[in-house]
Amino acid sequence: MAFPDRIERTVEIAQSPASVWAALTTAEGLSAWFGNEAVIDLRPGGSASMKWASGHTADMRVERVEEPTIFGFTWHIFGLREDDPRRTYVEFTLEPAGTGTRLTVVESGFAQLPEEAYRTAYDGNTRGWASELGELVDYLNAAA
Numbered sequence: 001m002a003f004p005d006r007i008e009r010t011v012e013i014a015q016s017p018a019s020v021w022a023a024l025t026t027a028e029g030l031s032a033w034f035g036n037e038a039v040i041d042l043r044p045g046g047s048a049s050m051k052w053a054s055g056h057t058a059d060m061r062v063e064r065v066e067e068p069t070i071f072g073f074t075w076h077i078f079g080l081r082e083d084d085p086r087r088t089y090v091e092f093t094l095e096p097a098g099t100g101t102r103l104t105v106v107e108s109g110f111a112q113l114p115e116e117a118y119r120t121a122y123d124g125n126t127r128g129w130a131s132e133l134g135e136l137v138d139y140l141n142a143a144a
Contacts, residue, residue: 007126027040034132
């Protein structure tokens, strides 16, 4: 049985691409909406990590940096053991939209999973991106 390999979400943000870029690619920005603590080495091959108040952590590898339009990273797949080497790829694309920014996030790599792991990861991240992108918009609107 074939599963969708990707989650894709687009949001319109009433802030400049530069403001959105900073929220996505700096430790200060990431820790304001995506986690409680963040560290990032913003270069292809660089590492990044997020920590939430719940104790959950996420380690990422920066894969693509094309300032100010594309930022991509790989990270552990939700629901798999920590030592599982499989990863998904997350890419943010920023486009000017009037006086604001159209932000698209695509997470791909779910088709590599068996059915039970797929459902946990795909459903969890689908809910997660809806929530996190809402937090990003709220953060940027409050900072304006």
